[in-house]
Amino acid sequence: MPSLKSSEAPASTGSREWPVEAPPAVKTTTRSRRKINDNLTAYGLLAAALVVFALFSWYPIVRGVLLSFQEVNFVDPPQWVGFDNFARLFADPLFATAWLNTLQFTAIALVLGFAVPFVTAVLLNELRHAKAFFRVAVYLPVMLPPVVVAMLWKWIYNPGPGLANAALGSVGLPESAWLDSSSTAMVSLVIVSTWANMGSTTLIYLAALQTIPGELYESAELDGAGLFKRLWHVTIPQTRFVLMVLLLLQVVATMQVFTEPYVMTGGGPEDSTVTVLLLLYRYAFTYNDFGSASAMSLLLLVALGIFAGLYLRLTRMRSED
Amino acid sequence: MHRTLTRRAAVLVAVSVVTGASGLSACGSESSNQPSAGGKVAITVTGQPPSSQAVERKIFDADVAEFEKLNPDIDVVAHEGFMDPKTFSAKLAGGQLEDVYYVYFTDPANIIARRQAADITDHIKDMAVIKQLQPALLDIFKDRNGKIYGLPTANYSMGLLYNRALFTKAGLDPDTPPTTWAEVRTAAQKISALGNGTVGFADLSKNNQGGWHLVTWAYAMGSQIAKQEGEKWTADFNNDKVKEALRLLKEMRWTDNAMGDKQLLEATDVQRLMGAGQLGMYLGAPDNVPVLVKEFKGKYEDYGVAAMPGGQGTLLGGEGYMINPKASPEKIKAGLKWIDWKYLAPDRIEQRVKQYLDEKQPIGLPAVPTPDIYTGDTRARQAELKTRNANVPEQNFASYLDGNTKLKGNLEPPNAQQIYAALDNVMQGVLTNKDANVDQLLSEAEAKVNSALAQVK
Numbered sequence: 001m002p003s004l005k006s007s008e009a010p011a012s013t014g015s016r017e018w019p020v021e022a023p024p025a026v027k028t029t030t031r032s033r034r035k036i037n038d039n040l041t042a043y044g045l046l047a048a049a050l051v052v053f054a055l056f057s058w059y060p061i062v063r064g065v066l067l068s069f070q071e072v073n074f075v076d077p078p079q080w081v082g083f084d085n086f087a088r089l090f091a092d093p094l095f096a097t098a099w100l101n102t103l104q105f106t107a108i109a110l111v112l113g114f115a116v117p118f119v120t121a122v123l124l125n126e127l128r129h130a131k132a133f134f135r136v137a138v139y140l141p142v143m144l145p146p147v148v149v150a151m152l153w154k155w156i157y158n159p160g161p162g163l164a165n166a167a168l169g170s171v172g173l174p175e176s177a178w179l180d181s182s183s184t185a186m187v188s189l190v191i192v193s194t195w196a197n198m199g200s201t202t203l204i205y206l207a208a209l210q211t212i213p214g215e216l217y218e219s220a221e222l223d224g225a226g227l228f229k230r231l232w233h234v235t236i237p238q239t240r241f242v243l244m245v246l247l248l249l250q251v252v253a254t255m256q257v258f259t260e261p262y263v264m265t266g267g268g269p270e271d272s273t274v275t276v277l278l279l280l281y282r283y284a285f286t287y288n289d290f291g292s293a294s295a296m297s298l299l300l301l302v303a304l305g306i307f308a309g310l311y312l313r314l315t316r317m318r319s320e321d
Numbered sequence: 322m323h324r325t326l327t328r329r330a331a332v333l334v335a336v337s338v339v340t341g342a343s344g345l346s347a348c349g350s351e352s353s354n355q356p357s358a359g360g361k362v363a364i365t366v367t368g369q370p371p372s373s374q375a376v377e378r379k380i381f382d383a384d385v386a387e388f389e390k391l392n393p394d395i396d397v398v399a400h401e402g403f404m405d406p407k408t409f410s411a412k413l414a415g416g417q418l419e420d421v422y423y424v425y426f427t428d429p430a431n432i433i434a435r436r437q438a439a440d441i442t443d444h445i446k447d448m449a450v451i452k453q454l455q456p457a458l459l460d461i462f463k464d465r466n467g468k469i470y471g472l473p474t475a476n477y478s479m480g481l482l483y484n485r486a487l488f489t490k491a492g493l494d495p496d497t498p499p500t501t502w503a504e505v506r507t508a509a510q511k512i513s514a515l516g517n518g519t520v521g522f523a524d525l526s527k528n529n530q531g532g533w534h535l536v537t538w539a540y541a542m543g544s545q546i547a548k549q550e551g552e553k554w555t556a557d558f559n560n561d562k563v564k565e566a567l568r569l570l571k572e573m574r575w576t577d578n579a580m581g582d583k584q585l586l587e588a589t590d591v592q593r594l595m596g597a598g599q600l601g602m603y604l605g606a607p608d609n610v611p612v613l614v615k616e617f618k619g620k621y622e623d624y625g626v627a628a629m630p631g632g633q634g635t636l637l638g639g640e641g642y643m644i645n646p647k648a649s650p651e652k653i654k655a656g657l658k659w660i661d662w663k664y665l666a667p668d669r670i671e672q673r674v675k676q677y678l679d680e681k682q683p684i685g686l687p688a689v690p691t692p693d694i695y696t697g698d699t700r701a702r703q704a705e706l707k708t709r710n711a712n713v714p715e716q717n718f719a720s721y722l723d724g725n726t727k728l729k730g731n732l733e734p735p736n737a738q739q740i741y742a743a744l745d746n747v748m749q750g751v752l753t754n755k756d757a758n759v760d761q762l763l764s765e766a767e768a769k770v771n772s773a774l775a776q777v778k
């Protein structure tokens with residue numbers, strides 16, 4: 001591409017000052033163009049990614065927001081119905097149940113899904129031998145497709161002679177109905193979810209643990225600190241940020257629980273495992289009411305947006321540190 | 322045009338993202354309203370059996386070839402599969418919905434209310450077979466103004482499916498299946514007493530199938546599910562008849578221990594149990610029998626179907642075909658010609674029986690290949706043909722056919738899927754909670770069902 005020469009542009013101005021001042025400006029233009037040229041491939045690739053995001057992520061979100069206020073039959077033009085879809089949701093007795101169940105799942109999942117991987121990571125970090133084997137073993141369930149995990153656990157939870165009841169029996173505990181009782185179904189689902197997803201979280205914790213300078217532990221040991229004191233005074237403070245970020249990410253992920261209740265309980269028994277996404281799915285694909293389903297997803301988006309905002313704020317605070 | 326396309330693409334993307342399906346599937350619609358080459362009308366149709374069902378697929382494809390030969394101006398493009406509510410709207414939004422599409426009896430009311438089917442009233446005026454169809458089945462495809470939007474092609478009534486081999490083993494007479502609920506309970510106790518994980522009676526309680534079965538129970542006890550007063554529908558099942566059904570289920574489950582430990586079952590679960598010879602009875606339609614025989618390598622001799630016990634009533638279900646609301650008049654005409662010829666034409670019943678005989682398929686079951694949709698002469702001729710050509714023990718299903726003549730056939734309620742979802746909960750309560758409060762379960766379900774019925778248009 002021909003670049004602008006210093007003698008060309010100013011000639012028409014007739015000003016004698018120009019040639020003197022011009023070179024820096026021309027230089028800047030050339031440099032920025034070169035920069036653009038250098039990054040052209042990157043911009044091209046980014047543009048492609050942006051187009052894909054716009055088409056398959058952002059546009060559906062915008063369309064979903066519009067659908068929340070519309071009635072659609074995919075034949076006639078959409079009808080604007082104001083807040084009717086939201087009113088319908090609020091009138092559905094299952095709506096409140098679904099939110100309460102989701103919050104219950106999230107709360108139990110945080111206790112289990114937060115603590116178990118952290119403890120596992122600490123144990124893995126303390127290992128002296130066979131580290132690779134145990135890391136792979138912990139990560140393996142992540143590689144199973146979620147539906148396979150759900151089917152596998154359905155078999156484990158089989159009432160009566162199932163593996164889970166055999167395990168309880170071996171330590172002298174009474175049998176449980178697991179998925180077949182409204183008092184145990186939700187916890188049973190959380191156990192599955194925790195088992196299936198803890199591998200990834202454990203590895204992140206492990207990575208965070210390994211960034212802790214060894215001298216801190218050495219000093220603590222010299223001061224006579226045991227495993228629990230080292231954990232409390234060194235490990236937890238040093239991994240505080242990672243713990244917080246994962247906590248928030250886990251809230252966002254667990255509030256979108258769907259596969260486990262869909263495959264394993266269908267929302268039962270007695271609606272005890274109907275979650276927000278499961279109800280949303282029913283509205284969309286059983287009742288074919290896409291307006292109400294979109295309204296529900298908008299409400300979930302707002303709820304999750306609060307946690308996502310917290311996450312962003314936290315990461316910004318960290319980068320400012 | 323461009324705006325329409327953009328909107329259509331946008332909606333499809335929105336729907337496909339929700340479904341997790343790829344938006345790329347929107348490319349290339351076969352359902353174009355342009356006539357195909359040579360002045361032919363091309364119609365896309367659903368209902369082609371999957372290639373895994375080799376015999377059914379072979380018969381279907383042969384029918385397509387024969388129809389095209391008889392109607393050189395029509396090109397039938399068959400698509401595998403039946404009704405999938407999960408993809409219905411996405412296909413409609415993306416212009417991918419077939420011109421002639423399959424529906425269960427649960428769906429036409431909603432589809433009509435949402436104007437997602439073509440009005441075929443004027444097109445079927447001269448169709449002779451209409452007069453031979455059971456009027457109640459045609460009503461399923463009518464709106465409140467009497468306009469018709471589809472045609473029924475098969476019908477079933479729920480009955481009591483039972484394992485004759487287990488009946489014999491438990492000392493019961495397989496030729497006199499239970500006709501009252503007390504007899505069902507006694508038979509279930511005897512069968513479960515065989516031990517080894519044998520279950521006397523099983524029922525469904527998951528993914529709307531529990532609700533579907535509770536509706537069947539309600540009809541069997543002489544109750545209704547919903548009633549209409551003027552324009553308004555309300556729930557009509559919170560009564561002593563349904564409570565009696567639930568009391569019976571509760572006793573079989575918890576007092577007799579005759580329903581097994583494992584609950585939250587679906588149709589495939591009970592079929593697997595029955596196919597494995599571990600289940601004595603469940604509520605079902607006769608079309609379950611070929612599934613049990615084919616998938617579990619069973620024998621027709623080992624299964625029987627009795628009419629719904631109690632003598633009060635049963636649930637009628639079934640299937641039919643509707644036409645894409647975007648189809649041109651030529652396509653509607655061609656599509657109806659296909660439905661008539663393939664599924665309804667009384668003069669093809671004999672040919673269908675012969676096709677099945679040639680392929681060593683069962684004749685004599687109260688199910689395919691001759692659907693239970695006719696009245697009058699056609700019905701009588703069909704029954705005679707089936708008896709003459711029966712290759713399965715017809716007497717195993719005789720009590721079902723005899724009993725059904727005395728039972729009141731009830732259709733599925735409006736907004737059926739939402740009602741089934743609400744009633745799943747009641748079945749689950751009774752079958753998974755020993756201390757379930759039936760009154761409370763029914764009251765809660767009533768509130769949910771009234772909320773669903775308030776949406777009926």
